[in-house]
Amino acid sequence: MQRHRNAQRVTAIMVTSLDGAVAAGGRGSQGLSTPADRELFRSLRRAADVVLVGAGTARDEDYRGVRPRPVGPDGAAPGPPPPVAVVTGSADLDPAAPLFTDTITAPLVLTTAAAPESRRAALAAAGAEIVPLPDLDPGTLLAELARRGLNEVLCEGGPTLLGALVAADAVDELRLTLVPVLAAGTAGRIASGPDAAPLRRMRLVGHTAAPDGTLLLHYRRASYPPNE
Template identity: 80%
Template sequence: MQPRPRITAIMVSSLDGAVVAGGAGSRGLSTPADRTLFRSLRRAAGVVLVGAGTARDEDYRGVRPRRPTADDPAPAPPPPVAVVTGSAALDPAASLFTDTVTAPIVLTTAGAPGVRRDALRAAGADVVVLPDLAPATLLAELGRRGLHDVLCEGGPTLLGTLVAADAVDELRLTLVPVLVGGPAGRIAAGPAAAVPPRGMRLAGHTAADDGTLLLHYLRSDESPRPPNG
């Protein structure tokens, strides 16, 4: 039996736990250190997994390709962005489809209107109709495609379902030195986990000059990996 793909989640939060600020989604919290880590992890991933709400709210586009260098004159194409959506309610004219090198993958079900699925295919997306969007189904499809190194960028609902399924292997959490208050949610939300809380251990941390703290956690039963960025 083939092992399931490995999931690294990357999220950003204020000191008081907010995941959005200033009406700009997570981008309202991001700092230079966070953006550098974000780009590094994206380019090293096999696939970027994101919920449709986050893709819409933050106007997602494709992962930027690496620039050729003397050591790597012909870099590999960037990984695809895989969007999880039960409704396929994505704009075919959005940057996700018009500003990308690698075709995005849309993971949906037969419950999504066929006209929407057809419009996304016409926009260049690889639309996959699955029996459901449970974590096991999503990961089985990504594994079938040989996409075994998954970078999950949220949002909180998608990450919450992965946490509940005990499918998160690594967390890269950026703490930004601001207090937001208000009704902003946490980094993971959704169903209660069907298993005891997953123990994680601190594998590394970096403090930037502006007070941003980059935290790197692994499952407590996993061996250390070389750092990514």
Template identity: 75%
Template sequence: MQTSPRVTAVMVSSLDGAVVAGGAGSRGLSTPADRTLFRALRRSAGVVLVGAGTVRDEDYRGVRPRRPTPDDPEPGPPPPLAVVTGSADLDPGAALLTDTVTPPIVLTTGAAPARRREALQAAGADVVVLPDLAPATLLGELGRRGLHDVLCEGGPTLLGALVAADAVDELRLTLAPVLVGGPAGRIAAGPVAAEPPRGMRLAGHTADDDGTLLLHYVRA
């Protein structure tokens, strides 16, 4: 019997709930402690799941080789990036495809223009045409590939869909010690989750000297 993938979401926000700061996207909120956690989570993930909007906004590059550490002197290959896109609107010349040691998986549907899908495939992407991009379909495809440890890096629309489907098992939330204000959105957006809301339990937290708070929640 196939086990459903376990989903860990990693997000960063300001103290007042903003997920972007200035023109730097979420990178404008990231701190040294947040970046250290981010690298550690990627190192242990089986696959990184991310929405195409985040890939474009954050100018994602491809995955890099895992560096040896004292605890892991011979690391295996890095996890692939799995990009969710209904339109297949990704640049075939972007670093996501040209600067990577593991081809990205592009999860899309037959409604995406064939020329875009073909261009991404020609650039080296593993293009997967699914019947839809519902969380159950996405996670089912990753599970079929043996990718059971999913690290979701957003964006808010993708995370919102996973929350609405009650598919998030862990949340690693960084609170950056800044107030942003303005119209910036929240970490999850989209359909309303089923009632009652999914309860989460605080499994751990770390406060950095600069005021960054790293919160680790698991399903209650």
């Protein structure tokens, strides 16, 4: 992918069981998340310019808008919460979902002209900003966000979207929560899709163990050139 993103940083946050499941108990990632993971999630959202998420996750996890930022220690009024930007080729999202009805900042629907016009119109009527793009390649998505000045990109998955970002070498940071449970089942891994070639080497820049055994791992892309 063309590195046009000089000022842009893409941080992915994902939670997994010890055996690699990304969903459990029919509740998606909520079935795995722990208090330490939720606190990290909230703090990363506070620092983000935009929350980028795949439509599968928005549908399965009943996404809603980001909650208001807290008032700062100096009492200054916080800015509006970041928008949720949903990546969808189909525009098959429910206009009555909390993503559209329970939000302060209008969500962005990143889609293409190939998505049915009636669906795009229904989401626009529900308050979303429809952003038709030539394609949904990571380079195109991130260039559009950069054009809007959305430089701190928090990608909350899911595996299909993260897989595309990894394949495009677009992940700058990964916040991986390892929850001390074994889940078995059929849930997939945190990223899926095309092979990353070469492998994207990351380095551990921070780690915290919560009292319940949750491990919060903070990785950053290794310095260039990769794989050396």
